[in-house]
Amino acid sequence: PAEKEIVSIERYGPLARTEVYSVTDEDEIKLSTTIEDIDYDFSRVSINSGNDQDSFISIRGGREEAFGCIATKSYLYEAPDSGTATTMYLIPDDKVVIKDIRRVRGDEWAEVTYSSSTHGLIRAWVERLSVQPLNQLDAPCDAPIADSPITN
Structure with missing residues (x-):
């Protein structure tokens, strides 16, 4: 409730592109973009879905394989x-x-x-x-x- 964000993650060729849209204190929308190798340690982005369970996006290795x-x-x-x-x-x-x-x-x-x-x-x-x-x-x-x- 205190932070309003939308997180978008997509495969970007052999990389992952993560965009985070957030609302600033001045009620403006701020965009942060990260482009990186897809995690080789199989980590995931966890997003609280509000029902005491985490939703997640699992991204496999950063290359085609x-x-x-x-x-x-x-x-x-x-x-x-x-x-x-x-x-x-x-x-x-x-x-x-x-x-x-x-x-x-x-x-x-x-x-x-x-x-x-x-x-x-x-x-x-x-x-x-x-x-x-x-x-x-x-x-x-x-x-x-x-x-x-x-x-x-």
Whole structure:
């Protein structure tokens, strides 16, 4: 109630463009724009929806594809639902391409592809917390993630 804002977030090529429209003390509308790499740590913008729950926008990696490293043994799922588990799994240090991130009934999932020497290209879902982000697919699993926002 004290602050009136409208937040708009859109994919801007390989970047994210965030616009915040706010009302100043003089009742003027102020626009702030930020253009930055889409967060590789899968962070989200949380907006209080007024019913004690947060709405959020989840934005995946800043390129056409994001990359990750499996941190713990992770079973593969056919859909972002714990009832769709397969017998296949990935192990720590397996590298994946992240295609999507979703939140379903409070659980976060990552849709990934993995190139298996036995099974070929596998596309499946894993629990999001089992994937650590990488800047590029050939980076070591413990490589830090670069961040360089551009703000105006």
